[in-house]
Amino acid sequence: MSGPGREPRRPARWWRRLSLRTRLTVIAATAIAVSVFLAFQVASELMDRELRDTAENELRADSRVLAAAAERAGPARVELAPYPGAGRLSRVILADGSTRTPAGQPALPPVSEHALRVARGESADLMESEDTDDDGYHVYTLRAGDGAVQVARATDDSPLNQFGFGMLLIGLLCVAGGALVGRTVARTGLAPIDRLTAAAVRVAYTRDIDADIPDEGGGEIRRLIQSINDMLAALRDSRRAQRLLAEDAAHELKTPLTSLRLNVELLIRLDRRGTLDTALSARSRTRLLDDLGAQVAELSTLVAELTDLARGDVNDESTEALDLADVVVAAATRARSRVPDIEIALDVTPVWVSGRPAALQRAVLNLIDNAGKWSPADRPVQVRLRAEGASAVLEVDDAGPGIDAADVPRVFDRFYRADSARALPGSGLGLSIVQRVVDAHGGRVAVARSARGGALLRVSLPAAT
Structure with a gap:
C-alpha cells in the first residue's frame, strides 16, 4: 500500500531513470513546442485583430456610400440594387422599425434595440457582431436621414483556420527538428563524457590505474577529467604507499621472526632429545628466555606500530x-x-x-x-x-x-x-x-x-x- 506522499515522486523517479541524452532531447523538443505554441497564440491574436479592423473599415466605407444615397432619396424611397449573390449585405431601417432589403438577399439577424435607437437618432453609429446558428456577422449601423442604414459581412474564419493549420504543420516539423537537433547536440556534447565513462569502465575492469584519461573538451568536462585524473593519481600514490609498507614490513619482520623461530626450534629440539636440562645451563636458559621475551616484545611493538601506520588518517x-x-x-x-x-x-x-x-x-x-x-x-x-x-x-x-x-x-x-x-x-x-x-x-x-x-x-x- 503506497503512502500519500509517494505518488508525487513517481514522475521524478521516471525522469531520473531516463538517460541524459534522452533528457536533453525531451527538453529541446519541449522548449521548441512551447515556443511555437506561444508564437501561434500571439500571431493568431494579431491576425484576428487585423482582419477584424479591415472588415470594420470596409463596412464603414460601404455604409457611408449607402447612407449618402438614403439621405438624398430618403430611406423609404432609396433604390436598393438586387443582391449579386456574394459580398456584403445591406438593409435600410425606417424610423418605425421596419426594414427594406435588396431583392434576393439572405435574411439578416433581427434589428437590435441599439440599432433602432440609431435609426431614431437617439444614438451614434454602432458596430455589432451578431452570431446566428449558421453564420456570424459583423453589422455596422449608421444614421441616414430619418432612418438608418446597415451594412453587414459574414464572419470568415477560413484565414485563421488556414493559418492555424499551417502553424500546426510548422510546429510539428519544428518539434521533430528540435528533437533531432537536441539529440545531435546531446550526442556531440556528451561524446567526451561517453569516452570518459568508457575509460573509467576500462580502469574498473582492468584495475589499471597507471594511465591517465586523455584531457579533452573544455569547461566543466575538462574539470571533471582533471578531477578523475587527480583521483587516479591519489589511488596510485595510495597503492604505491601500501606496496612500500608491505615490502618494508616484510623486511623488518623477517629478522625478529627468524631469530625467534631459531630459538624456539632449538628449545624444541633439545626437549625432544631429553637434553634440555643438560645441554643448557640455568644461566643460558635464562638468557635464551629473556631473548625470546625481548623478541616477542619487539614483534608486538612492531605489529602495533604497523597497524597504527597502516590506518593512516x-x-x-x-x-x-x-x-x-x-x-x-x-x-x-x-x-x-x-x-x-x-x-x-x-x-x-x-x-x-x-x-x-x-x-x-x-x-x-x-x-x-x-x-x-x-x-x-x-x-x-x-x-x-x-x-x-x-x-x-x-x-x-x-x-x-x-x-x-x-x-x-x-x-x-x-x-x-x-x-x-x-x-x-x-x-x-x-x-x-x-x-x-x-x-x-x-x-x-x-x-x-x-x-x-x-x-x-x-x-x-x-x-x-
Whole structure:
C-alpha cells in the first residue's frame, strides 16, 4: 500500500531513470513546442485583430456610400440594387422599425434595440457582431436621414483556420527538428563524457590505474577529467604507499621472526632429545628466555606500530579541545612505566589545542621513547611545553650523540634507522608516526641539535582560541 506522499515522486523517479541524452532531447523538443505554441497564440491574436479592423473599415466605407444615397432619396424611397449573390449585405431601417432589403438577399439577424435607437437618432453609429446558428456577422449601423442604414459581412474564419493549420504543420516539423537537433547536440556534447565513462569502465575492469584519461573538451568536462585524473593519481600514490609498507614490513619482520623461530626450534629440539636440562645451563636458559621475551616484545611493538601506520588518517577518535600539558604528562607516565630506568624532566605549562587525545599521546610517547634510547642514564630527557604566539610548542631534548646531518632528511621516513641505531631496539616507525599525527593536526615537526649536544625534536601545533 503506497503512502500519500509517494505518488508525487513517481514522475521524478521516471525522469531520473531516463538517460541524459534522452533528457536533453525531451527538453529541446519541449522548449521548441512551447515556443511555437506561444508564437501561434500571439500571431493568431494579431491576425484576428487585423482582419477584424479591415472588415470594420470596409463596412464603414460601404455604409457611408449607402447612407449618402438614403439621405438624398430618403430611406423609404432609396433604390436598393438586387443582391449579386456574394459580398456584403445591406438593409435600410425606417424610423418605425421596419426594414427594406435588396431583392434576393439572405435574411439578416433581427434589428437590435441599439440599432433602432440609431435609426431614431437617439444614438451614434454602432458596430455589432451578431452570431446566428449558421453564420456570424459583423453589422455596422449608421444614421441616414430619418432612418438608418446597415451594412453587414459574414464572419470568415477560413484565414485563421488556414493559418492555424499551417502553424500546426510548422510546429510539428519544428518539434521533430528540435528533437533531432537536441539529440545531435546531446550526442556531440556528451561524446567526451561517453569516452570518459568508457575509460573509467576500462580502469574498473582492468584495475589499471597507471594511465591517465586523455584531457579533452573544455569547461566543466575538462574539470571533471582533471578531477578523475587527480583521483587516479591519489589511488596510485595510495597503492604505491601500501606496496612500500608491505615490502618494508616484510623486511623488518623477517629478522625478529627468524631469530625467534631459531630459538624456539632449538628449545624444541633439545626437549625432544631429553637434553634440555643438560645441554643448557640455568644461566643460558635464562638468557635464551629473556631473548625470546625481548623478541616477542619487539614483534608486538612492531605489529602495533604497523597497524597504527597502516590506518593512516582513518580514526574513529573525535577531535576535541584539550590541554596539551595533560597529554604530555600522561605520555611521560606511560614512558616511565614501560622503561623504569628512563628519567624524564618535565617543564610544561597549560596550552589548549584542538586534537585527538590518544593520537597526540602516542606521538609524544614516541618522542620520549626515541629520546630515552639515546640519553645517558644519568642525564634526563627534558620535555618542555609552552605557548609561542598562536602555537603550542613541544620540545623533547636528549643528551645523546645527536643526529648526523646526513640522517636528518630521512629521520621521519618509515623504517629508516641510522647506522648507529641499528643495534638498538625499535622498528624505525616511531618518528614516522609522530610526523603523521602532527601533519593531521596541522602542525610541524623539526629536528635540531640541543644545547646539551643531543637531538632536539620540536613540535609546533596550532593553539586553540
